[in-house]
Amino acid sequence: MRKIRLLLTFILLIAVITLLVGCNILNDLIKEGGGNAPLSKLLDKTAQEDTVEVTTESQQTEQTVKLYFADADGKVLIEENRTIPKTLSLARETVSQWLLGPAGKSSAYPMVNPQTVLLDIGIKNGIATVDLSKEFLEPYSNVSAETALYGLVNTLTQFQTAQIVKIRVEGQDIQTYRGIGLENLRYRNDLIGYASGTVQDDEVTAEVSPSGINLFGQ
Structure with a gap:
């Protein structure tokens, strides 16, 4: 109880x-x-x-990349440092800038037909595979085939993730470029003449028409 x-x-x-x-x-x-x-x-x-309020501040960052163009004789590479907005697809934007050609005040010259279009690009296991339109195969001005080819190769292999470049045209693998074999394409320092300085991407002139450039691929 x-x-x-x-x-x-x-x-x-x-x-x-x-x-x-x-x-x-x-x-x-x-x-x-x-x-x-x-x-x-x-x-x-x-x-x-x-609840704690969390705010994020978006910042516009930039990246400086190296682009390789031709000298007046078309036989030596001229290195141009270009500052562009940082992007998730830096390799794609870098090749697109290369296709646009050098800055107006630069002493360098374009490498390929200005109608050349970047169709696709990817980097995997150290291999950068770039797919370009058929205009890439056409000789342009007095630029030699070797200079034009390694202008692209050196531009791509500046990135640590890309040691070798593989080239496609209109989605098809090609074995030669104007008589040059395309096996084991790597960075070549011996073709570089000199650097032409640093420019912003908005300093690129319309000498090479941007209308022929696809910045995003398909």
């Missing part, structure tokens, strides 16, 4: 404590909304206090 009374006393004590806590919550609700505030308002207030 004594145990039953102790149990009832304990239950009553718990009930009183619960009632007092409930009254405090109710008082808060009454103070908040003049007696008309719903319980969800208090719960929402608590949730807001526990």
